[in-house]
Amino acid sequence: MKVSFQGEPGAYSEQAVFNYFGDVETLPCESFDVMFDSVVSGKSDAALAPIENSLAGSIHQNYDLLLRHDLHIVGEYLLRVRHCLIANSGVKKGDIKKVISHPQALGQCAAYLRNLGIKAEQVYDTAGSVKMLKESGALDVAAIASKHAAELYGMQILEEGIEDNAENYTRFLAVGREATVPESDAKTSIVFTLKNVPGSLFKAMSVFALRDIDLTKIESRPLQGKPWEYLFYIDLIGSLQNETVRRALDHLSEYAVMLRVLGSYPRFKE
Amino acid sequence: MKVSFQGEPGAYSEQAVFNYFGDVETLPCESFDVMFDSVVSGKSDAALAPIENSLAGSIHQNYDLLLRHDLHIVGEYLLRVRHCLIANSGVKKGDIKKVISHPQALGQCAAYLRNLGIKAEQVYDTAGSVKMLKESGALDVAAIASKHAAELYGMQILEEGIEDNAENYTRFLAVGREATVPESDAKTSIVFTLKNVPGSLFKAMSVFALRDIDLTKIESRPLQGKPWEYLFYIDLIGSLQNETVRRALDHLSEYAVMLRVLGSYPRFKE
Numbered sequence: 001m002k003v004s005f006q007g008e009p010g011a012y013s014e015q016a017v018f019n020y021f022g023d024v025e026t027l028p029c030e031s032f033d034v035m036f037d038s039v040v041s042g043k044s045d046a047a048l049a050p051i052e053n054s055l056a057g058s059i060h061q062n063y064d065l066l067l068r069h070d071l072h073i074v075g076e077y078l079l080r081v082r083h084c085l086i087a088n089s090g091v092k093k094g095d096i097k098k099v100i101s102h103p104q105a106l107g108q109c110a111a112y113l114r115n116l117g118i119k120a121e122q123v124y125d126t127a128g129s130v131k132m133l134k135e136s137g138a139l140d141v142a143a144i145a146s147k148h149a150a151e152l153y154g155m156q157i158l159e160e161g162i163e164d165n166a167e168n169y170t171r172f173l174a175v176g177r178e179a180t181v182p183e184s185d186a187k188t189s190i191v192f193t194l195k196n197v198p199g200s201l202f203k204a205m206s207v208f209a210l211r212d213i214d215l216t217k218i219e220s221r222p223l224q225g226k227p228w229e230y231l232f233y234i235d236l237i238g239s240l241q242n243e244t245v246r247r248a249l250d251h252l253s254e255y256a257v258m259l260r261v262l263g264s265y266p267r268f269k270e
Numbered sequence: 271m272k273v274s275f276q277g278e279p280g281a282y283s284e285q286a287v288f289n290y291f292g293d294v295e296t297l298p299c300e301s302f303d304v305m306f307d308s309v310v311s312g313k314s315d316a317a318l319a320p321i322e323n324s325l326a327g328s329i330h331q332n333y334d335l336l337l338r339h340d341l342h343i344v345g346e347y348l349l350r351v352r353h354c355l356i357a358n359s360g361v362k363k364g365d366i367k368k369v370i371s372h373p374q375a376l377g378q379c380a381a382y383l384r385n386l387g388i389k390a391e392q393v394y395d396t397a398g399s400v401k402m403l404k405e406s407g408a409l410d411v412a413a414i415a416s417k418h419a420a421e422l423y424g425m426q427i428l429e430e431g432i433e434d435n436a437e438n439y440t441r442f443l444a445v446g447r448e449a450t451v452p453e454s455d456a457k458t459s460i461v462f463t464l465k466n467v468p469g470s471l472f473k474a475m476s477v478f479a480l481r482d483i484d485l486t487k488i489e490s491r492p493l494q495g496k497p498w499e500y501l502f503y504i505d506l507i508g509s510l511q512n513e514t515v516r517r518a519l520d521h522l523s524e525y526a527v528m529l530r531v532l533g534s535y536p537r538f539k540e
Contacts, residue, residue: 033384054497060327061377103373103392107331114303122373122392167497201488202472202479209472216498218471220488227324227437228486 004038004047010127010149016172017048020077036065046176054169056107073263075174085158086143086150100129101144111164181264186239189262207251240264274308274317280397280419286442287318290347306335316446324439326377343533345444355428356420357412370399371414381434451534456509458534462526477521510534
């Protein structure tokens with residue numbers, strides 16, 4: 001089995017692939033676009049896409065890509081993220097003038113960097129920032145990435161666990177070409193649009209509330225070409241095989257202009 | 271009057287400041303953090319913060335900064351965004367290997383860049399990307415920014431209106447130290463948290479639906495330190511001076527763990 005992830009070898013996403021799928025072959029992709037395309041074209045069997053971080057929020061691009069591609073969510077995984085401040089050997093913390101990393105990682109260490117008075121510069125990847133730093137040999141720059149990335153590139157760890165908040169988890173969605181619908185202990189992800197009239201979202205949510213269906217996430221994204229109208233993404237507890245869930249979605253289809261099930265998949269268990 | 275904006279001179283945000291506030295002095299800020307701080311400290315009288323784009327979605331950092339600072343939303347403005355592909359003189363479109371700009375601008379031209387097969391690289395600012403390109407003198411790089419920025423730096427415009435969708439508007443919020451509550455034709459922005467129990471968001475939205483109050487936006491952001499719990503930001507039509515709006519917020523306070531009014535301000539009119 002071959003699984004795509006976004007980033008360089010050593011990325012948090014690659015670690016998540018090994019934790020979730022086990023000992024599989026990985027395909028590093030330079031962007032989320034390329035990652036989704038690799039599954040569609042059959043270059044890989046699945047992809048593991050980060051969808052939300054407990055500190056920095058949703059990764060909206062992957063919401064957009066779920067909509068744009070005809071793929072299915074087949075699972076979810078939660079990764080505990082522990083960031084390291086990484087430098088070339090011999091460098092001390094006081095030497096650091098600038099830190100490079102992925103915007104998401106920089107955002108998760110924003111208070112730590114503000115306190116140190118270090119400037120942040122965005123690069124495309126966490127593990128990639130370590131690779132760039134090693135190649136440049138810079139002695140006044142640090143990178144933020146995983147311990148695994150530091151080890152992979154033979155770099156020095158100046159400090160471990162520099163994220164602003166220990167409750168730092170990233171939720172990943174496994175995406176494949178074939179839908180899988182578990183019988184129980186499932187989550188279902190849907191996306192829909194509504195008529196732009198007062199109270200429409202309230203009505204849409206009533207189909208779940210009236211049936212005691214628990215919603216774990218609601219996310220809105222702009223509807224292209226219709227300023228200030230939205231796509232709504234909802235995650236709910238329950239399987240598509242469940243009669244109550246099916247009735248709720250049937251009820252929602254009375255209000256929704258568009259409604260699509262992105263996947264029904266086993267809930268993550270530690 | 272002095273008004274802060276994020277970016278270099280020539281930024282879309284600076285244009286929005288002039289359109290909204292008229293002929294005022296501007297204070298360019300290197301980040302949204304610095305921009306908010308400049309109003310708090312009295313270095314400027316107000317700031318104009320981009321909060322949402324009709325193609326790329328919300329600028330979540332500014333939602334977080336509204337919460338972190340004790341400032342008030344005092345107005346809103348809609349800017350029609352028209353991106354230009356900008357290069358040093360003598361450069362032709364076929365020479366371009368890479369495009370630099372702010373992630374938001376790159377996102378808004380993503381399909382255009384995909385079609386041209388040009389690589390995108392993120393920099394901190396649209397107008398800043400033009401400044402960087404001029405300084406580097408590179409002949410295989412282009413920047414994406416406003417016509418105004420191209421003119422300000424004396425650069426060549428290769429193509430105008432390269433955004434993927436003509437319906438490209440950015441909504442800005444004017445932020446100041448003193449609250450202003452208009453009597454009519456107002457919007458009110460609030461932020462709240464709820465107990466993490468099934469149906470809680472549905473109940474919260476019922477306080478508006480039951481009173482026929484129109485919601486124009488709902489946005490969720492992660493609650494720091496409580497993974498998979500959320501802050502909800504809602505914009506509603508109506509003034510805080512309106513009795514029905516006040517009753518709805520009073521009703522919401524029965525369910526909300528935290529509730530704060532970010533501002534009640536005149537609606538944008540073309």
